[in-house]
Amino acid sequence: MDINFYSLGAAEEVTGSKHVIEIDGKSYLVDCGAFQGSRSEADRKNRNFGIAADRIEAVVLTHGHHDHCGLLPLLTKQGYQGNIYATPATRDISNLIMMDSANIQARDAVYLRKQAAKKGETFTWTPLYDEKDAITATNQIVGISYKRPVFIGDGVSLEFYDAGHILGSAMAFITVKKQGKETRILCSGDLGRKGKPIIRDPEQVPAPDYIVLESTYGDRLHERPEDALEKLAEIARRTVQTKGKILIPAFAIERTQELVYYFHLMVDQGIIPEIPIYVDSPMATNATTIFQVHPECYDETIHEAFIKHHKNPFGFNALHFTTSVGESKALNEHPGPLIIISADGMCEAGRIQHHLIHHIEDPNTTILTVGYMAEHTLGRRIRNKETEVKIHGQWFKRKAQVEEIHAFSAHADYAEAAAWLGSLDRSRLKQILLVHGEPKAQRAFKGYLREQGYADTEIVQYGKTYAMSE
Ligand SMILES: [Zn+2]
Structure with a gap:
């Protein structure tokens, strides 16, 4: 039996996962x-x-983030006809992501063609794939629930375990049984965190021989997820008093639903008064529908708080989903208190921009950032509390209050990842291979894991093959 591992994406970087x-x-x-x-x-x-697409026996998809599923339509376009194994929720989320990507690429092509024409240049760029390819890819996804092992090849079985990262996210536990020998390989995908709302915690798995582990936050510690609640409540109460507005740029998938869930929970428990909430992003609206149809991914808390009482955690009186741009713009004139959750994009594009234009000079508005804001983006400038910011070419005085919650991260920090590792049976463990991390974070994480007794921990490099059999 000959087993080798190598990486084609997300080695010493955090994007384009392909192993x-x-x-x-x-x-x-x-x-x-x-x-x-x-x-x-x-x-x-x-x-x-x-x-080459025809060399691939099977594809395993850990979750629906673009940096994990975004090239499946290109793979099928290039001739891959086999199965793509994923949990049912991941199938739905990745479909949404792939279709969105196809749309963005089609729009980009139109825009770039116009730009090239203006400059008198020839236009050569073509989208990687279109909607048809995305549909083909979705059609090849075979849904497998958590803990339902299936054979995906000769002597090769796959079992999904909860990764606690986003809805449907899974760790792939691959068992190879051949010639009387058994090798167990655990691919963490993106490893989530304990205590996140809605979804379950990262699970324990049977004793693995090899672990392919992500290391995004190999050098960082997060706030606890529970800390988010307290801060949200404080901001909500203040906003009710001042009849202001809360603007939240948030990822359409997971972050938006977590916010909706927390606000619903706090209103239900009488922690804050009811405030109208507008989810102002078509993508987030679609994603919320997916959350509603996958209760098999929910944790105990959501069952206790809502399902047991026949309540829809993502649907309540105060919650609204805008559809048209007109409806979105009408929110500018809507009196407070009011909460607007809009697509993130680090505030660089989309509907959040016109909300900012209308509210950034209002001291009763709170702009709440809950995710990563890259340098040189409008989101980062706001988070840094710059007193003047430029939006759509116009300068605005920032009088709105700016708040930040760090507790929403979907990735385990180094201590959380090590705690999860520590809960596993390491009697068979031979090696940990680190992927999906910046070199600095990976070096720190490797050092930390070695201190914890995981002597054989390697940072996966491109072009290198790692043997997983003697
Ligand atoms: Zn992810």
């Missing part, structure tokens, strides 16, 4: 994510997989 487990010459691809970055670099990395 290959080669078992007796047959290739199993774990995740097929898009590389996100500048257009030229992303294009170069995304158009070339590094493996």
Whole structure:
């Protein structure tokens, strides 16, 4: 039996997850994510997989984030006809993500063509794939629930365990049984955290031989998820008093639903008065529908608080979903108190911008950031509490209050990841391979894990193959 592991994406970086487990010459691809970055670099990395589609035996998808599923339509377009295994919720979320990506690419192509025409240049860029390819990819996804092992190849079985990262997220536990020998490989996908609302905590798994582990926050510690509640309540109460507004740029998937869930919970428990909430992003609205149809992914708390009482955690009187741009713009004139949750994009694009234009000079408005804001983005400038910011080419005085909650991260920090590792049976463990992290975070994490007794921990590098059999 010959098993080798190598990476085609997310080695010493945090995007474009693509890992290959080669078992007796047959290739199993774990995740097929898009590389996100500048257009030229992303294009170069995304158009070339590094493996021919017809060499792949099966694809395993850990969760529906773009950097894990975003290139599946290109893979099927290039001729991959086999199965893509994922949990049912991941199938739905990745469909939404892939269709959205196809749409964005089509729009980009129109825009770039116009720009090129203006400059008299020839236009050569084409989208990686279109909606049709995204539908083909979705059609190849075979839904497997958590803890329902299936054979995905000769002597190769796959079982999903909860990763606690986003709805449907899973760790892939791959068991290879051949010639009387058994090798167990655990791919963490993105490892989540204990105590996140809605979804379950990262699960315990049977004793693995090898762990392919993400390391995004290998050098950081987060606030506790529970800390988010307290701060949200404080901001909500203040906003009710001043009849102001809360603007929250938030990821459409998971973060928006967590916010809705927390607000609903706090209103239900009498912690805050009822405030109208508007989810102002078509993507977030669609994602919330997906959350509603996957109660099999919910944790105990949501059952206790809502399901047991026949309540829909993502639907209550005060919650509204805007559809048209007109409805979105009408919110500007709507009196407070009011909460607007709009698509993130680090405030650089989308509906959040016109909300900012209308409210950033109002001291009764609170702009609450709950996610990563890259340098040189409007979101970062606001988070840094700059007193003047430029939106749509116009300068505005920032009088709105700015608040920040760090507790929403979907990735385990180094202590959380180590605590989860510590809960596993390590009697068979031979090696931990670190992927999906910046080099600095990975080096720190490797050092920390070695201190914890995981002597054989390696940082996966491109072009290197790691043997998983003697
Ligand atoms: Zn993820």
